[in-house]
Amino acid sequence: MMGRLNRDQGQLFYCFNLEEVVPADHLVRAIAGVLDLSWVRAELAAHYSPMGRPSIDPLLMIRIAQNLRRLAKLVARPPPVTSMIYVT
Numbered sequence: 001m002m003g004r005l006n007r008d009q010g011q012l013f014y015c016f017n018l019e020e021v022v023p024a025d026h027l028v029r030a031i032a033g034v035l036d037l038s039w040v041r042a043e044l045a046a047h048y049s050p051m052g053r054p055s056i057d058p059l060l061m062i063r064i065a066q067n068l069r070r071l072a073k074l075v076a077r078p079p080p081v082t083s084m085i086y087v088t
Contacts, residue, residue, distance in 0.1 A: 004057050037062070 022028060037059055044058050 004054070 040058050040062065048055060
């Protein structure tokens with residue numbers, strides 16, 4: 001069963017509003033304004049069972065996957081050297 005993001009459950013979980021954190025002029029907001037993902041649910045509907053527990057919203061899963069890819073790139077890089085050892 002394909003789930004949809006339910007905005008009425010905020011009181012059950014840690015409340016964090018991304019809209020308050022991301023600046024209005026951030027590049028992500030500009031991209032989200034022109035990126036149309038309305039076709040995703042119809043395209044994936046055939047892969048979901050009509051019964052059972054609702055899944056995570058497919059659009060949310062796409063966003064999570066994009067963030068995980070970025071996180072993997074950050075983790076793969078060695079950390080920058082923040083201190084120097086001077087030998088005299």
